[in-house]
Amino acid sequence: MKLSYKKNFSNCFxxxxxxxxxxxxxxxxxxxxxxxxxxxxxxxxxxxLPIMKAEGLDFWLGENWWVGETYGALSMIVGSLMVTALAVTLALPIALSAALYTSEYLSPSLRRGVKGVMELLAGVPGIIYGLLGISFLAVTVKESFNLLYGNTLFTAGCLLAIMILPTVLTLAEDALHAVPIEYREVAEGLGLSKLQTALRVVVPQASSGIVGAILLGIGKAMGETIAVLMVVGSLDRIPGWNLFVSGQTIPSKLGREAAEALGSGLHWSALMGLGLTLFFMVSILTYSGTRFTEWSRR
Amino acid sequence: MKAKAVEKLVLGMISTITVLVVALLITILAVLFVKGYPALHSGFLFEESRDFGRAGGVLYQSAGTLILMITAVLLSLPVALGSVLYQTEYLSSGKLKTFLMQLTYILNATPTILFGLVGYLFFGVYLDAGVSWVTGSLILAVMILPTLQVSIREAVEGLPEKYREAGMVLGLTRSAQIYRIILPQCFYGIVTGIFLGLARVAGETAAIMFTATTFSGIQLPQSYSDPVPTLQTHILILAQEAVNPESLAQAWGAGLVLIGLVFMLTLVAWAFRTRMVMESEL
Amino acid sequence: MARFKWVGLALLLLMGWSFVGDSAAETGLRIQIVGSTTVLPVVSHAAQQFMASSNTRILVNAGGSGVGIFSAAQGRADIGMASREISSNEKKRFKNSDLKTHSVGLDAVACMVSSEIYQSGVRLLTRAQIAKIYMGKITNWKEVGGPDKKIVVIDKEHHRGTRHVFMRYVFGNATQRTPGTILVTGSNNEEQTKIAQSDSAIGMLSFAWINEDVRAVIIQDQNGKFAPTLKAVQSGRYPIMRELSLITRGEPKGKIKAFIDFVKGPEGQKSVVENGYIPVGVETSKP
Structure with a gap:
């Protein structure tokens, strides 16, 4: 023990x-x-820990969140996963094809312009997206799908897709643009067309960066609180396969109930359990993202 | 022939998508401007809000947001700077370095509401700061640590080797190298980080909405235990009354002010970053 | 040189902190109030007047009755606002806090519907119908005499005062679970917005939130029909009544007592009336 301590210590400086x-x-x-x-x-x-002790596995498998009686987080977990999956499905193809076009085809000045707009937009606060969401998106969703109300999981997913689009786009574009120009010259010298070069040479070379961008986008969508809270409808229930109903995500539940339980009791512990679940989900994503990047670099 | 047609089609598709994306995002900015502009009467930035935020301006809300921003960055900067310099200049164990990098990434990706929950319990309850601007600033300081760290690290690691070599030739100790060479040379990188951090704090709502803010009753904090009004929470409360046209108009106005602030900070950060790149190319 | 800069900065920071610390000692005159969004307008208004004539600073924040009672009991706020009684669960949980309730007014909760539903002829709902709607057994307005439209059942967060009072009337159980719910809202303003934005919603709100887009229906039970009018409320016949109250931990003292007395006094009661509630002391036979 003593020896290893000394060894570690010498490592520190x-x-x-x-x-x-x-x-x-x-x-x-x-x-x-x-x-x-x-x-x-x-x-x-x-x-x-208290809620884990009280509920055990039922904390994650239970459907009912009745304050004071039982705490089951399944509907929030499912809601979070559905909303995130929708956001990523919507945003990914768009962000990636736009990134490819921006990186490979746009002139340097135009490219800087697009990147500038994207980076500015990546910084737009969630509360602003929330405001846009309740004023326009919720109304649009309600009317175009002929629904009774506009506060649905679908609305939240769309809003998140718009929110993560600039982030995924810029990061993926960075990765594509970082591929050395020699690769393209060689590929085109071999007779590949520009698009073939882009898809068969540049994209595989940039894949680790692109995966990183995607994972970051997923993490961002999963953790967004305020914009989702304003449009999701806040009903704890498992929505089945229907996206056009109201639901709840982990962050929106936390945002709504934290003030009521601040700092004490089983209810608070249950909210912390939700937080822990979210933390794990996002950390695993981030960790595997960086690991993936390292692995593909080798 | 067929391959060419396919290529043209794909190209057409992705170019259209790019144009649409840019158009969509510019539309969002335009909508914000169009909706927010009418609320910006001459005194909007310099008047108190009145009548539950339905009239008046956002003077103290802006002040509250600024207070949180500045304190958070002041608290976070020494920690970020110190930890990065330790990691780059002193730490020799590669394993530990990777671990610390992972930690930065994970902290960066952690949902902001979790900073609010845990931070409130730790700073607000255990350290007894309550719902106050101090609690909020501390929470936000932890939240922007990775943002600052990443920018500073980029600058420090991007420093050309010749500077360090010159320092060693002159026989400077490591500490002397740090404040004679590394800190001055990384100045622009550090400032970039500061402004990116400020911009991130300015846009944050979830971490402060139940830990640091109040809707009415306080103008400027008079002690460390006072909460402050902020632009972000002001918008949240006004936006939930979306049927009241005056409230909604005020919310858009406050939104425009907030986004103006964030954009300004981001642009300043860019200006410094370009400066940094230029310097390093000299 | 650089070293001096850092030392200087550290000193400045220290000075800043001590200044902040000092001023904290002078300002004992701060009252923190949090809770029910139903009581909020009254207290905010009264607080503004009170602050104009005194150097006390009063912070008023929303959160809901549950948050108000909880914060007062925990000492996190000086006064909690509540639009319902302290539940037996809360009494048990906070039995060491010695909570005191100070009634500042009366309010009635109406069953609200979107104006489109009101226009189409749904002017009256029986208690049984409301119960069935919230339990998900009636899901279409045509079953209660309205158009062929699905009902958007709007509920409130479970700790909200308005919900407790409404559910106690409809089901006899303040914490009734309602599987028919479609949307859950928080503050009164948020619920009002949701009902107005929908064209087939039902919800529960205090009388003060009735407007052209959000209409109240007549309620019928075994005792008769009750129109949602101020007259019915003042006569004491309206069935869903509640006290609006301020809650303190122990008997209030000093400035806190002064403010509570101010709200109970003529000026505070004026703001109770202006906000559409009934002042204390008006003769009503409470439920």
Whole structure:
């Protein structure tokens, strides 16, 4: 034990750096960062223990969320997955083909223009999308599908698709554009057309970056709270295969009920359990995304 | 012949899609502008809101958003800077480096509402700061750590090797290298990070809506335990009364102010980033 | 040089903090109020008047009755606003908090429908019909004399005061679960918006939220028919009545007591009336 501690310690500072005071300050800052990041997960875990004890597996498999009686998160989990899946299905083909076109066909100045607009849009706050969602999208969905109400899972999915479009587009475009020009020259020299070059040479070369972009987009869609909360209808129920009904996602449930249970009781613990579930879902996505990137680099 | 036709078709399709995407997104901006502009009477930025936000301006809401932004970045910057410099300049274990990078990515992808929940429990309940601007700033500071870290790391790692070599030749200690060479040379990268962080905080609602904000009763915080009104939560509350035309108009106005703020910060960040790229090419 | 810059910055920060700390000591005069969106307009209005004549700062925030009672009991807020009684569950949970209720007005909850439904002739619903609608046994307006349209059943978040009172009348159980629900809303404004935006919705709202787009229907039960008019309410015949109250932890003292008295007093009661509620002290035979 002692030996390994010493070994680890020497790993923390290279050379004689541990003699410098600045090194210790920086190390402290790093410690704060690590504590913050790990603390988030640990807190979620510790706080959700009571509900795990009370409900067991039923917490994830139960359909009924009746405050004070039973807490089952299945309808929120299913809602989150459906909305995210819809958003990704809608956004992906559009974002990827636009990225391909922007990277391979547009002139440099036009490309910068498109990228500029996308990067600005990637920063538009969720609350603004929410405002647009309840004022236009919900009404449009209601009227064009002849529904009784516009606050549906479909509305939320569409809104999320629009929200993640700029992010996925710019990141995927970055990946495509980073493929060295020599690859294209060689491929075209071999007689491939421009489109064939793009699809058979550039896209495979950029695949890790593209997958990263997609996973980031999925994570963003899964965690969005405020815009979804405003349009999803907030009804806890498993929607079956019907997207045109109201539903609930994990973040929207958290956003609606957090104030009521702040800080104590089983209800709070249940909300923390929901948070933990979401955290795991997003972390696994992110982790596999970065792992995938590393793996394909090799 | 057939292959060519297919190629033309595909090309036509993806070019149309690109045009449509750009058009859709520009439409969104246009709608925001058209809807928000009427609310921006001359004093909108400099008046208090009145009558449940149905009249008046958004002076104190803007002030609250600015307070949260600035405190969050001030709190986050030293930690981000320190941890990146530690990782790039001092840490020698490669495994630990990868782990810390993973941590940054995971923190970056964590849904913001979780920062709100956990942050409230830790800062608000355990450290007893309650629902206040301090709690909000602390939560937001943790939230933007990865944003700052990524920008700073990019700048530090992009530093040409010759600078470091020059420092070593001069016999500078590592600390001296850091504040004589690395910090000045990475200045633009750090500033880029700061502005991207500010922009991210300005747009955040979920993490602060039940941890740091109030709708009425406070103008500017007078102590650390006061909540503040913010543009983001102001829009949220007004937007839920979508049948009341005056409320909705005010919400659009506040939305335009908010998006103006975010865009301005992003543009400044870009300006600094271009500067950084230019410097490094010298 | 650079070192001095950092030291200077650190000192500045410290000074900033001590300044913030100092001013915190001076401002004990802050009242935090949170809770029911039904009571909110009254209290906000009264708070504005109260602040004009005193140096107390009053923070008013929405959240719902459940949040109001919870925050007051936990000491997170000085006053909780509630548009329902403290439930037996809450009484049990907060039995150490010594909650005190101060009634500031009376309110009636109406069964609301979209104006299109009202125009098409649905002017009256029996209690049994409302119950069936919320249980999902009646799903079309034609079954209760309206057009051939599906009913958009709008519910409120389970801790909301309006919901408790309405469900207690309809089902005799304040926390009744309603499988017929299609949308769940939070604040009164949000629900009003949803009913107005739909053309076939039913919901529950306080009288103060009735307007051209959101109409109240007559309610019928074994005791007769009750029109949603202020007259019926004042006569005490209207069946879905409730007290609007402010809740404190222990007996209020000082500024908090002064503010509660202000709301109960003539100026506060004026704002109760202006917001469409019934002042305390008006003779009604409460349910």
């Amino acid at each position: 290279s050379g004689q750096a541990h003699l410098e005071p600045l090194a210790w300050i920086f190390a402290l800052m790093n410690l704060i960062f690590v504590t913050g990041a790990m603390g988030l997960g640990v807190f979620l875990l510790v706080q959700s």
